[in-house]
Amino acid sequence: MDTLIDIRGVSHAYQTRHGPLPVLDGLDITVPQGEFCAVVGPSGCGKSTLTRLVAGLMKPDQGEVWLHGEKVTSPRKTVGMAFQNPVMLEWRSILENVILPLEIVAPAMSKAEKYARAEHLLEMVGLKGFETKRPSELSGGMRQRASLCRAIVHKPDVLIMDEPFGALDNFTREDLWQTMRDLRSNEPFTAVLITHDLRESVFLGDQVVVLSGRPARTQYLLEVDLPADRGIDILYEPKAVDMLHVLRDQIRIAQGRDGEAHA
Amino acid sequence: MSGKKIATPILSILAFLAIWEFIVWINGWPNYVMASPSDLPEAYIRYWQLFLIDSWQTLWRTVAGLALSILFGTFLGMIMGFSRSARDALYPLLVGFNAIPKATVVPVLALLFIGQHDFNTVLMAFLISFFPIAVSVGIGLSTLEPEYRDILGALGASKFTIFRKIALPKTLPEFFGALKVSVTLAFIGTNLVEIISPHGKGLGALFLSGQTNGDYPLMFAVLIALAALGIVLYYAVVLLEKIFAGWAERQPG
Numbered sequence: 030m031d032t033l034i035d036i037r038g039v040s041h042a043y044q045t046r047h048g049p050l051p052v053l054d055g056l057d058i059t060v061p062q063g064e065f066c067a068v069v070g071p072s073g074c075g076k077s078t079l080t081r082l083v084a085g086l087m088k089p090d091q092g093e094v095w096l097h098g099e100k101v102t103s104p105r106k107t108v109g110m111a112f113q114n115p116v117m118l119e120w121r122s123i124l125e126n127v128i129l130p131l132e133i134v135a136p137a138m139s140k141a142e143k144y145a146r147a148e149h150l151l152e153m154v155g156l157k158g159f160e161t162k163r164p165s166e167l168s169g170g171m172r173q174r175a176s177l178c179r180a181i182v183h184k185p186d187v188l189i190m191d192e193p194f195g196a197l198d199n200f201t202r203e204d205l206w207q208t209m210r211d212l213r214s215n216e217p218f219t220a221v222l223i224t225h226d227l228r229e230s231v232f233l234g235d236q237v238v239v240l241s242g243r244p245a246r247t248q249y250l251l252e253v254d255l256p257a258d259r260g261i262d263i264l265y266e267p268k269a270v271d272m273l274h275v276l277r278d279q280i281r282i283a284q285g286r287d288g289e290a291h292a
Numbered sequence: 293m294s295g296k297k298i299a300t301p302i303l304s305i306l307a308f309l310a311i312w313e314f315i316v317w318i319n320g321w322p323n324y325v326m327a328s329p330s331d332l333p334e335a336y337i338r339y340w341q342l343f344l345i346d347s348w349q350t351l352w353r354t355v356a357g358l359a360l361s362i363l364f365g366t367f368l369g370m371i372m373g374f375s376r377s378a379r380d381a382l383y384p385l386l387v388g389f390n391a392i393p394k395a396t397v398v399p400v401l402a403l404l405f406i407g408q409h410d411f412n413t414v415l416m417a418f419l420i421s422f423f424p425i426a427v428s429v430g431i432g433l434s435t436l437e438p439e440y441r442d443i444l445g446a447l448g449a450s451k452f453t454i455f456r457k458i459a460l461p462k463t464l465p466e467f468f469g470a471l472k473v474s475v476t477l478a479f480i481g482t483n484l485v486e487i488i489s490p491h492g493k494g495l496g497a498l499f500l501s502g503q504t505n506g507d508y509p510l511m512f513a514v515l516i517a518l519a520a521l522g523i524v525l526y527y528a529v530v531l532l533e534k535i536f537a538g539w540a541e542r543q544p545g
Contacts, residue, residue, distance in 0.1 A: 086446055104445060105448060106447050109446075110442060112442075120462075130444075133453065163539060165539075189446075
């Protein structure tokens with residue numbers, strides 16, 4: 030398969046009052062077309078910086094980010110983004126929130142076509158019948174579903190997600206994992222998911238990248254060879270449990286707490 | 293429901309007038325100490341033409357000043373909202389200017405633009421009322437969460453598009469909140485000029501003539517007319533807010 034996202038030796042530092050604060054240090058990540066890459070790592074290790082670099086919202090100090098064989102130097106219309114905050118525009122209905130990217134990316138598209146596309150996605154995530162509601166009338170999980178629809182409404186090549194399920198309760202989160210899995214089988218996109226949740230990374234990812242503590246580099250790469258149509262139950266099977274143990278150990282190393290492992 | 297919504301404020305106004313009347317009556321004050329509500333209808337009937345003309349003078353000059361405030365305040369707020377250094381540069385100036393008692397500015401304006409009474413009055417209504425709008429628009433824009441910028445910024449949308457589609461509508465509730473404060477401030481500005489720099493126009497002038505002639509019920513009648521105009525303008529803003537920022541209002545419960 031073709032490589033869609035290629036992050037090559039990316040280093041980045043922020044300028045602070047106490048001098049430069051390096052957050053990324055020679056990061057390498059390669060995601061083939063159509064694959065789902067979950068990125069985990071300790072808090073504050075530069076994961077959000079990574080999303081902004083892939084989106085072209087920032088340029089790295091060193092190294093390069095390539096999408097589709099093109100070097101990323103600025104934002105591009107083929108990217109979709111979702112955040113922990115669903116970022117709903119309260120003055121728009123759910124349907125009008127979802128079509129927002131189309132207004133930028135496809136201004137020539139007719140309103141009817143935009144609505145049809147958005148309605149199709151909303152139905153897929155179980156929000157049929159909520160199109161005319163205001164975001165404030167929906168629960169957090171429903172708002173996040175709408176936010177996912179908005180992130181992919183313009184059929185982006187790359188979906189970048191920064192802890193989109195982080196603020197949800199456990200059961201809602203697991204529901205959304207399954208929604209995400211179903212969306213993938215209907216909508217072809219390559220995804221980068223930043224998360225703190227190891228179970229989430231194993232359930233959704235084709236590969237899990239463990240970042241080291243700050244400044245972050247690629248510390249470990251786990252290929253997840255579980256069936257594509259996996260259900261939540263698979264997380265309780267030995268194969269998945271083994272992977273979770275491996276990831277847990279890697280996080281411990283990344284946190285610099287190797288010595289207290291298994292304590 | 294909506295009947296109750298109208299009846300409640302009307303009842304409270306009637307209760308206020310009744311208490312006022314009662315306090316004047318129980319103390320036995322003559323109307324040159326404190327007029328009572330029952331003295332007012334006579335004043336309105338006798339001077340109804342003056343009340344109409346002067347109310348109009350006060351109203352249009354206030355609204356004109358307020359319109360300038362909205363334009364200039366929003367513009368200033370945008371500059372402060374988008375540029376940190378503009379914010380740092382402008383805040384002390386604005387706060388300092390706002391701290392000057394506006395009564396002291398009236399004679400300055402009167403000397404600057406001798407005889408330009410309408411212009412002076414509109415200018416004062418503007419000067420006294422743009423500050424809340426500038427500050428709240430500035431704060432609304434500068435506190436926009438970065439994700440709101442990023443959802444469109446990541447698609448290569450221009451700064452102007454992000455402003456038009458996201459920052460501007462998101463700031464509307466703060467804007468209307470400030471406008472409600474500015475409405476009453478603009479009224480104060482208009483009346484300051486009408487009373488301190490008399491030129492025979494507006495409700496302030498009517499107030500002065502009541503004072504000169506010792507017609508105390510007239511003075512009180514002017515005050516009540518001013519309050520009524522203030523209420524009308526305020527609810528005009530509330531109506532606009534409902535139309536343009538009604539989405540920000542949450543259903544209780």
